[in-house]
Amino acid sequence: MLTASEVTKRFGGLTAVDSVDFSIDRGEIVGLIGPNGAGKTTLFNSIAGVYTPENGSIAFDGEELVGKSPHEIARQGISRTFQTARTFNESTVLDNVLAGAAFGKKDSGSLDEERENVWEYLEFIGLEDEAEADASSLTIAHRKQLELARALASEPDLILVDEIGSGLTPAELGELSEDLQKTRDEFGISVFWIEHVMDAIMAATDRIIVLNQGEKIADGAPKRVQQDPHVAEAYLGGVEAQR
Secondary structure, three states: OEEEEEEEEEEOOEEEEEEEEEEEOOOOEEEEEOOOOOOHHHHHHHHHOOOOOOEEEEEEOOEEOOOOOHHHHHHHOEEEOOOOOOOOOOOEHHHHHHHHHHHHOOOOOOHHHHHHHOHHHHHHHOOHHHOOOEHHHOOHHHHHHHHHHHHHHOOOOEEEEEOOOOOOOHHHHHHHHHHHHHHHHHHOOEEEEEOOOHHHHHHHOOEEEEEEOOEEEEEEOHHHHHOOHHHHHHHHOOHHHHO
16 A cells, blocks of 8 residues: 655654655555664654655555655545644634544545534544534543544545554553554554554554564564564663563
């Protein structure tokens, strides 16, 4: 579904993403890990059209994404969430999800039609009782759920999830991890997920990609990646982290 080849993004003299190759198949949940500054969010921003790579190709269903704007890429079938939830805080929960349906989908219906459609996503994520509340009244965990519901409302084929666990308790992260797995299982949507909480991402993903200093150093099943000595050295703190 998504194929990247030799993707390179620089900021002045700093190479944030260095000749990275990877692919994501339809129906996969793929994790992206690495130390702070490894280039993870820069790679996401390059996929989503926020940044334009200096080199390389990113193709989605065979169509080149490099050079397209974020709204074009969203309507092509890629949505995202953010490490710090970016909700429309003075709008209701319902209207936040409606924004995804009205502006993120390739073929949106009328606002009245989409207003009816988004209830499916509110109920899926468990926020239907908060539909008329302002987003500003929600907890951090519920705002992250709201972002996921808004992303789902755009009916994507792939969701980019950037550190959904940031600021959450282990129980809250566990619930959101289950939501991501249900997103794949019930809607058939692929998930590409950046996370620093190793227990969560190792348990919930089919495959892990590891970046270090902008380069891909591993790509494989979670257990195999966790046991990779290069990963242990770069990110997991040596052999003790494997125990």
